[in-house]
Amino acid sequence: MLKMKRIKWIGVLVGMMGFAVSVLGQQVIDRSQLFKRESPYERYTTYRVSLTGGLGLAAGTFSGYMDKTTLRNYTLGLEFVFPKNNLSLGVSVGSQYFQNRLPRQVYNFDGQDVSAVQTRTFVAYPLIVTGSYHIGKVNSLVRPYVQAGLGGAYAELTNYWGTIPTGDNGFRFVAQAGAGVRVLFKKTGNVGLELGANYQHIPFIVESEGVKDASTFNVRAGLFYRWW
Amino acid sequence: MIMKVKHAPLLSVLLLAAMSWSCAPDALQDLTPEDSQVFITNYQKSANFGNYQTFSLADSVYLLQNNRTGVSTTALDFRILGRVTDNLTKRGYTRILRSGKPDLGVNVIRISETQSGVVANYNPWNSYWGYGGGGFYYPPTYSYYENTETYWYIEIADLKNSVSGQQPAIIWNAQIRGAGIFDENTLASVVENVFTQSSYLKRN
Numbered sequence: 001m002l003k004m005k006r007i008k009w010i011g012v013l014v015g016m017m018g019f020a021v022s023v024l025g026q027q028v029i030d031r032s033q034l035f036k037r038e039s040p041y042e043r044y045t046t047y048r049v050s051l052t053g054g055l056g057l058a059a060g061t062f063s064g065y066m067d068k069t070t071l072r073n074y075t076l077g078l079e080f081v082f083p084k085n086n087l088s089l090g091v092s093v094g095s096q097y098f099q100n101r102l103p104r105q106v107y108n109f110d111g112q113d114v115s116a117v118q119t120r121t122f123v124a125y126p127l128i129v130t131g132s133y134h135i136g137k138v139n140s141l142v143r144p145y146v147q148a149g150l151g152g153a154y155a156e157l158t159n160y161w162g163t164i165p166t167g168d169n170g171f172r173f174v175a176q177a178g179a180g181v182r183v184l185f186k187k188t189g190n191v192g193l194e195l196g197a198n199y200q201h202i203p204f205i206v207e208s209e210g211v212k213d214a215s216t217f218n219v220r221a222g223l224f225y226r227w228w
Numbered sequence: 229m230i231m232k233v234k235h236a237p238l239l240s241v242l243l244l245a246a247m248s249w250s251c252a253p254d255a256l257q258d259l260t261p262e263d264s265q266v267f268i269t270n271y272q273k274s275a276n277f278g279n280y281q282t283f284s285l286a287d288s289v290y291l292l293q294n295n296r297t298g299v300s301t302t303a304l305d306f307r308i309l310g311r312v313t314d315n316l317t318k319r320g321y322t323r324i325l326r327s328g329k330p331d332l333g334v335n336v337i338r339i340s341e342t343q344s345g346v347v348a349n350y351n352p353w354n355s356y357w358g359y360g361g362g363g364f365y366y367p368p369t370y371s372y373y374e375n376t377e378t379y380w381y382i383e384i385a386d387l388k389n390s391v392s393g394q395q396p397a398i399i400w401n402a403q404i405r406g407a408g409i410f411d412e413n414t415l416a417s418v419v420e421n422v423f424t425q426s427s428y429l430k431r432n
Contacts, residue, residue: 115266
């Protein structure tokens, strides 16, 4: 009985020593120093996801085909945010849909006249690799940025004459350039407001419509979330 | 592809978002039958429509249905033949019998064209969704579509300058396509449209 008790005590003692060693093994930080450490956003590569939507405007030769703007214009982006060099790298997927209904008129071609109500549409789903450079440190409340992107898109231009579709579709190259600003709601927060504008160039030739490119100017607003 | 497991769900979300957004809205759902109508006229630029005086018109409508042919004599067919005759008469031409050697031969044809094909469905919300266990890389499903369009076709042949043994030249034709073109009440106006946009088609 006495022997059992002694063994128990030895066990407790060994346990306590182990705990003491593990505590001593850890880095000891003074309480006053604890809050002066860099935040994880300044130490590690962190993540940011953003969802934005807004106005799309046809540009270039595309504007001759599409003189209506759109609000069906969304982008979802995921980025790796680097801590020291103000850069971020990511991918984004987008969805753009333009539509314009033209009242009935007679279109005159060589030896041909066509009377129709045209419903002109354009849809694009770009998948882009983006790179951004920010002005201001990673934890700044307001961070303006410039961004460039390259990728591909599935694009489809369909001009319905009545219900008869004409046009083209396929995968096309995409280039983007833009600028914007991200504003954190709280200094150390994860959520913020994102505002941005970009120019998107898609080479897309539809000779019958006089379209050589499906370029758009986009202004978007939305939210971003960052984490580590 | 080497990738930390941590990002797999996020990339999946991106993929899913891309796929669910791929459903383009139906651009034509609010198109009225009247707005769906398309009137197409072609003419031979060298033809001088003032050089002709008479025309003949069959007393039935021809049917062209995926390479099969026939004739039709429904009430609607007589009505369209009447409308075409009226319009040509208004333009100064005189209808005579085929045996009277008319300058122009007019045919009214109802064409049914069936187009078919196979389209790939990338819609993730189909019945295949349940099988993959949430995987995104299942193959697209395919559906067969078949679309039949029936429309009016009117043509005018130049019999005056035709050489015997040869097909007479078609100097004017019109297609009337869209919804509501076989409606008795609107037939008169849809026929008139193809003449209205062909102001050159007159004797004087």
